[in-house]
Amino acid sequence: MIKQTIKKKPDKITKRIKPKTSTKALLQGFLLNHGRKALLLGGEILAMTGVALVAVIAALGQAAERFSGVGLWSSLVPFACVVLVLAVILFLAFKLWLKVRPTMVARTGNLPSLLAVLIALGAGWFSTGLVFHHELANLRLLVGGVQEAERTTLSHQVYAAYRRADLAQLQTLLERAKPYESAIREAASIYGVDAEVLMGVGAAESSFLPRDSKDGGRGLFQITAPPKEVLERVGKQLGEKSLDWRNTRHNALIGAATWRFYLKEMKNDLFLSLLAYNIGPKNGGLISIMRQYGARDFATIQPYLQNLPRDYPIRVLTASLAFRLYRVEGHLPRYEEGDNAMRIQRIGIPGLSKPG
Numbered sequence: 001m002i003k004q005t006i007k008k009k010p011d012k013i014t015k016r017i018k019p020k021t022s023t024k025a026l027l028q029g030f031l032l033n034h035g036r037k038a039l040l041l042g043g044e045i046l047a048m049t050g051v052a053l054v055a056v057i058a059a060l061g062q063a064a065e066r067f068s069g070v071g072l073w074s075s076l077v078p079f080a081c082v083v084l085v086l087a088v089i090l091f092l093a094f095k096l097w098l099k100v101r102p103t104m105v106a107r108t109g110n111l112p113s114l115l116a117v118l119i120a121l122g123a124g125w126f127s128t129g130l131v132f133h134h135e136l137a138n139l140r141l142l143v144g145g146v147q148e149a150e151r152t153t154l155s156h157q158v159y160a161a162y163r164r165a166d167l168a169q170l171q172t173l174l175e176r177a178k179p180y181e182s183a184i185r186e187a188a189s190i191y192g193v194d195a196e197v198l199m200g201v202g203a204a205e206s207s208f209l210p211r212d213s214k215d216g217g218r219g220l221f222q223i224t225a226p227p228k229e230v231l232e233r234v235g236k237q238l239g240e241k242s243l244d245w246r247n248t249r250h251n252a253l254i255g256a257a258t259w260r261f262y263l264k265e266m267k268n269d270l271f272l273s274l275l276a277y278n279i280g281p282k283n284g285g286l287i288s289i290m291r292q293y294g295a296r297d298f299a300t301i302q303p304y305l306q307n308l309p310r311d312y313p314i315r316v317l318t319a320s321l322a323f324r325l326y327r328v329e330g331h332l333p334r335y336e337e338g339d340n341a342m343r344i345q346r347i348g349i350p351g352l353s354k355p356g
Contacts, residue, residue, distance in 0.1 A: 040113040047113075047120035048097070052090060054123040054132070059086050061135025064142040130342045137345075150299045151352065154271060154314075158349050161318040163335035170322045170332055176208040177323070180220060183249045187256035190237065193263065196327075196350035197270070198256055200320030201277065204312060205255075210248070218245040221255030225280055230257045262286075270351045271298035274313040275305075320350040 063082040069075035104111040126132055141148050177199060184202060188195035202208060205222040216224045223245060234253045235241055243250050259277050265287070266272035275298065276286040286301075295301035302310050321344075325332055328347055333340045348354065 040110060044113040044116040047116035050120050051116075051123045054127050056086065056090075057139055058126075058132055058135045060142075061138040064138040065135075130339060130346065133346045134342065150297060154298065155345075155349055155352060157314050158317045158321060159335065159341070159345065161314050162321050162344070165318060165322075167332045167334065170319070173203055173207060173319065174322065174326055174332075177203065180208060180248055180252070183252045184256075186249070187252040190253065191256040191260040193256055193260050194320075194351045196320045196323050197274075197316065198252075198259065199323045200316040200318070200350070201255060201259060201274070202252075203319035204316045210246070210251070219251035220248055221251050221258075223251060223254050223258070225282070226254055226258045227261055227281065230254065230261050233257055269297065270317075271313045272301075274316050275301070275309060278309050278312040317349055317351065324348075324350050 059082065063079050067075045067079045067082070101112050104115065108114075137152075141152055180202065181199065184198050185195045188198045202220055205217070206220050208220070210220045212218050213222060218224070231243065231254070234250070234257050235243060237253060237257075238250065243254065245251055245254075259273060262276040263270075263273040266276055272286065279286050279289070289304070290296070290301050293301065293304050295304065298313065322332060324347060325344065333344065335341055335344060
């Protein structure tokens with residue numbers, strides 16, 4: 001008899017099952033890890049791009065001043081060489097950064113980003129200085145061509161007029177303007193024009209002594225013959241059919257709307273719009289005069305005009321500059337003292353530049 005060996009089935013072994021990590025948790029971990037790296041890398045790239053831009057603007061502005069002119073070998077070729085050398089320097093600096101970057105990451109993962117931000121802060125501090133502002137102006141003149149050359153020339157007429165001005169008289173003018181400032185700023189806001197320039201118009205027109213003049217000018221802005229559509233627009237704005245020229249608010253609104261009208265007519269040219277405001281619509285206005293003499297801008301029409309209209313935009317913007325300087329500086333600095341000229345140019349002229 002053969003004994004059969006019956007193999008017993010092994011008892012089932014209970015296996016320990018590791019808890020599964022949810023897909024959501026994995027995704028969150030991935031994003032947290034890689035998102036932080038991406039954020040640091042993005043900040044590093046932005047910082048170094050900013051540094052490069054500041055360096056390029058400063059270098060090209062310096063070269064534009066150093067090699068200004070039209071001579072091929074004295075100006076154009078040297079400037080082109082500066083551009084080429086600058087490109088090579090930036091390329092080598094980029095390669096050097098990539099070479100040392102792994103070493104910095106090995107030491108501290110955040111070191112490249114931290115160093116890039118520190119360098120960018122230094123570049124940002126430099127960009128707020130007068131030297132960088134000067135180089136930026138040189139580059140703007142180079143790139144802007146004829147239009148920028150005209151703007152720069154006329155700007156210096158304004159700065160020169162401010163330099164010659166009696167600051168005590170300007171201070172008195174600022175004091176007289178205070179009761180009318182809120183009405184003028186409201187009018188400027190309604191019609192989308194520069195409030196400081198509009199203050200300058202008021203200064204040039206009435207010296208903030210509202211009155212009726214022999215030439216027909218009335219009130220704060222010495223309104224004479226505004227376009228019909230301007231009166232209709234202001235009347236609609238106020239909800240009144242009859243406008244009171246002696247009412248400061250009415251007068252300011254008419255002045256702002258009239259200047260807005262001429263800004264549109266002169267294709268947003270600040271100097272021409274102010275000149276058109278002063279000349280008015282008589283005999284076809286400024287457009288007719290420009291066509292007669294073949295003038296295309298303020299620089300080409302200015303020599304044909306008599307003293308009053310010719311200097312009018314300069315007087316307006318000189319007063320506007322005084323209002324801005326008083327608002328920014330708290331006083332009227334003398335243009336010729338110390339580095340005031342550069343600081344005032346950096347603050348800029350209302351209508352031509354925002355405060356620097």
